[in-house]
Amino acid sequence: xxxxxxxxxxxxxxxxxxxxxxxxxxxxxxxxxxxxxxxxxxxxxxxxxxxxxxxxxxxxxxxxxxxxxxxxxxxxxxxxxxxxxxxxxxxxxxxxxxxxxxxxxxxxxxxxxxxxxxxxxxxxxxxxxxxxxxxxxxxxxxxxxxxxxxxxxxxxxxxxxxxxxxxxxxxxxxxxxxxxxxxxxxxxxxxxxxxxx
Numbered sequence: 570x571x572x573x574x575x576x577x578x579x580x581x582x583x584x585x586x587x588x589x590x591x592x593x594x595x596x597x598x599x600x601x602x603x604x605x606x607x608x609x610x611x612x613x614x615x616x617x618x619x620x621x622x623x624x625x626x627x628x629x630x631x632x633x634x635x636x637x638x639x640x641x642x643x644x645x646x647x648x649x650x651x652x653x654x655x656x657x658x659x660x661x662x663x664x665x666x667x668x669x670x671x672x673x674x675x676x677x678x679x680x681x682x683x684x685x686x687x688x689x690x691x692x693x694x695x696x697x698x699x700x701x702x703x704x705x706x707x708x709x710x711x712x713x714x715x716x717x718x719x720x721x722x723x724x725x726x727x728x729x730x731x732x733x734x735x736x737x738x739x740x741x742x743x744x745x746x747x748x749x750x751x752x753x754x755x756x757x758x759x760x761x762x763x764x765x766x
Contacts, residue, residue, distance in 0.1 A: 617679065620686045633681050644676040645669070695758045702750035712747040 618626060636644050638651040649665045672680045693701075705713055705721065722729040722737070729737065742752040 617683045617686050621682070626682070629682055629685060630678065633678050642677055644681065695754055698754045698757060699751065702754065706750070711751055712749045715743050715746045715748050718748045718750075 621629070633644070634640075636648055636652050638648045646662060646665045646669065649660075649668060650662075653660055653665075669676055671684055673683075674680065676684075702713065703709065705717070719734065722734065740753075740756055742749040742756070
């Protein structure tokens with residue numbers, strides 16, 4: 570058991586050395602000084618890299634590197650302070666800590682990418698969206714009358730503005746006055762519309 574933990578630590582150190590040689594030197598230096606090196610952030614269980622194109626990932630990596638002022642492979646309060654200072658701003662430590670709390674652990678590149686994935690693709694799961702529409706489809710027809718859904722969107726909950734309605738209706742699958750919420754959910758989630766029965 571102890572050897573497995575040692576092997577895991579060596580793998581992590583090798584990963585860190587490969588991606589950030591300066592960080593590995595700092596880690597070794599801190600061990601020599603008797604202080605503990607930073608723990609690595611927990612890796613996301615889903616493949617966040619599949620959410621983005623290679624070009625997008627490269628752009629996120631460049632942004633992450635710009636924010637990681639001390640080049641240790643993690644963004645911390647000091648990195649954010651330095652980044653904001655370079656922009657002529659001085660947010661409070663409380664605000665910076667609140668930003669970092671969005672990450673599930675220390676903010677490494679994978680966690681950074683995960684946060685952006687959630688923000689950019691931050692809709693509810695597909696079945697949740699479908700269930701919400703189905704609540705208004707008492708006969709389980711798979712569609713809602715166009716006028717009925719318009720009335721719901723403009724008069725219930727967070728009311729849609731006229732501009733929001735126009736924008737939504739440009740993409741909405743409406744045929745013969747019927748709003749196909751199954752197809753609409755696929756559009757929202759970016760999944761294959763042909764999969765809808």
